[in-house]
Amino acid sequence: SYVLTQPPSVSVAPGKTARITCERNNIGSKTVHWYQQKAGQAPVLVVHYDSERPSGIPERFSGSNSGNTATLTISRVEAGDEADYYCQLWDSSSDLWVFGGGTKLTVL
Amino acid sequence: EVQLVQSGAEVKKAGESLKISCQGSEYTFRKYWIGWVRQMSGKGLEWMGAIYPGDSEIRYSPSFQGQVTISADKSISTAFLQWSSLKASDTAMYYCARNQERVDASDIWGQGTMVIVSS
Numbered sequence: 300s301y302v303l304t305q306p307p308s309v310s311v312a313p314g315k316t317a318r319i320t321c322e323r324n325n326i327g328s329k330t331v332h333w334y335q336q337k338a339g340q341a342p343v344l345v346v347h348y349d350s351e352r353p354s355g356i357p358e359r360f361s362g363s364n365s366g367n368t369a370t371l372t373i374s375r376v377e378a379g380d381e382a383d384y385y386c387q388l389w390d391s392s393s394d395l396w397v398f399g400g401g402t403k404l405t406v407l
Numbered sequence: 408e409v410q411l412v413q414s415g416a417e418v419k420k421a422g423e424s425l426k427i428s429c430q431g432s433e434y435t436f437r438k439y440w441i442g443w444v445r446q447m448s449g450k451g452l453e454w455m456g457a458i459y460p461g462d463s464e465i466r467y468s469p470s471f472q473g474q475v476t477i478s479a480d481k482s483i484s485t486a487f488l489q490w491s492s493l494k495a496s497d498t499a500m501y502y503c504a505r506n507q508e509r510v511d512a513s514d515i516w517g518q519g520t521m522v523i524v525s526s
Contacts, residue, residue: 332513342452344514396454
């Protein structure tokens with residue numbers, strides 16, 4: 300199966316750390332990417348190749364991937380980080396791309 | 408600046424056909440996959456399929472196979488998504504995005520094309 304499971308929502312206070320998970324059996328053997336989508340805008344890549352930041356993305360955004368869980372971590376959360384976040388990977392066995400269901404990050 | 412520019416919003420009736428476009432600029436279009444992503448109102452991103460303009464290889468999600476057709480014209484650096492007979496359930500925002508290799512992330516996205524289908 301190529302289903303990626305994300306929590307529907309995560310809430311965090313400003314200045315704290317948010318962790319958004321993406322689960323699938325043995326996801327650690329895959330390469331995971333993360334996108335941020337703010338309301339009314341196209342998605343933006345924030346982490347690729349599990350843990351690398353594209354140019355222009357703040358160091359507060361980081362990623363990890365091991366076992367059955369990939370994680371996007373946002374440190375020192377700001378109000379401007381409020382958005383939907385999606386994990387994505389290419390499934391080599393099916394030769395298809397797949398997105399997780401998305402997680403709405405709310406900054407309290 | 409590398410960018411993908413999509414065609415404008417469409418309002419159609421059920422049963423009509425439609426072809427929307429995604430034009431790349433400032434990069435070698437034929438060397439990157441162009442994927443199409445659907446987002447229904449208030450819902451998540453759904454990968455529909457992708458094309459590699461260099462050799463026209465196409466991959467479809469099983470959920471969209473037979474429902475849409477993906478194509479590209481590398482001479483004008485443009486990819487297309489088309490429907491032969493729209494349904495009301497096709498109402499959504501559609502994004503195109505590029506990635507160089509299958510395993511790579513989609514680093515550049517189009518601005519989206521809103522498609523509204525009335526029944």
